[in-house]
Amino acid sequence: MSVRVQALLKSPWIFHLSTGSCNNCDIEILDCLTPRFDVERFGMLLAGSIRHADVLVVTGSASRKCIPRMKQIYEQMPKPCFVVAIGECALSRGMFIQSYNCPLPIDKIIPVDVYIPGCPPKPEAIIAGIMKLVKKTEEGLKNKQAV
Amino acid sequence: MGRTIVPIGPYHPLQEEPEFFKLTVEGETVVQIEVQVGYNHRGIEKLSEMKTFDQSTFAVERICGICSTSHPFAYTQAVEDIFPVEVPMRAKFIRVIIAETERIHSHLLWLGLAGHFLGYNTVFMWAWKLREEILDVMEILSGNRNNYAMFKPGGIRRDIKPEDIPGVLKKIDSIIPTLEMLKKAVMDDPVLHARTKNIGILKKEDAINFCAVGPTARASGVKRDVRKDSPYAAYDQFPWEMITCEAGDVFDKLVVRVLETFESIKMVKYCLNKLPDGPIDLNFKDIPPGEGIGHIEAPRGECFHYVRSDGTNRPARHKVRAPTFMNLPTYKATIIGQTISDATIILAGIDPCYCCTERMGVLDTKGNRIYSGADLLLLSQQKTENIRKQMGVK
Structure with a gap:
């Protein structure tokens, strides 16, 4: 498993899943790929298909119609993988907590590794969050090898 | 010839939002289209009824991230329509500045995405690089890159500091040469001409019949713009031009949006230079029973809000009609008879925003x-x- 995780960290490919968000977080994720922030310098690339992706980036407050599709997409993803929840809606549903169409927070539906708060988080925060994930996992792998 | 069904979505690399298109094709030609939406429905109209008039401004801001000025703008106008109030002139000018800056960023965003859909990523990168400057302007003016939270019923929440204005003007001036370059590059590019000219034509009578709004209608030669037809805020205080084209294909939609960006820059510069003094807020407390409507020209077309008050501090009913709701049916006129490879740019041509559109969802959990x-x-x-x-x- 650890070799696979190590290979994944070199160049994590991202799949972006919007589960009923207001577009802001989605646009900030796309913003990360454009010249000012240029997330490709860390080897991150937006993958077209979930079967090519290593990191699942989830935004939005999980509307009822999206929940079964979200589970299906998570099952199709090659493991090991990471899940990153971006924005207040994905973390705790934010202001949609009383909505009749948003019954569950995302981490009750699929396991989440990293939470990036903000409405929407700045591209800097998104990059910092994903880099933290990469660094932590690398450290974990090193400690495991040392033992 | 046999028919094939090409499903697009709901999760696909084309657009960020989930939506489902069922294209029926004969050979390469699209003969039928079916659009299914409802993945983004969050029940904001109902949520808005649970919140006070002031809090609802933030709720409607989260309808859509790209038009996060248009919805509060229309909503505050609807609340101010319930009883006769006159918003201070300075607040009106600042509202126009924020709305027009948003239009610049929204049109640049669409231009970039259109390039991306055509497989022309250079346009995508250039347009979004330029857009960052506009987001910086927004950050100086309102403190936020998106979700500006500038509006409140009766005025605006924050004033523009006089010492910020020269910096903002300098920043806006600095993007004009790049924007001119981008305009020339886009309008004279033979590749873009080949991909967008005579593609997805929306005729003038179709545009009128489908009640198309915004740049989609203006590209087809329909002179329809809420800013001119029923001027609100400060739009009747200064001269500006309505941009229209005749052909109604994707190229004309592109031209309308690019030229509108220049108009918006002119308006923002005028408003910043001629910003009147005075109060920015009426600070009214109670809202009497009654009903009001507010309609404004969002980057995608006319955005309409209806608010009914029953004398309490919450709206009794709040109704939203977003521009994409009117523009979606034009697919029937534009996409039938075109090739499947042009479908992506035609679907993106109206600048669709599905999270604005999905105001009502009916769901049966069993069947x-x-x-x-x-x-x-x-x-x-x-x-x-x-x-x-x-x-x-x-």
């Missing part, structure tokens, strides 16, 4: 029943009958 208009009417009539029976009224 997959979808209610049609007639079914809903029947349900509504049955409910009235039941209420009448309960109350004993004939």
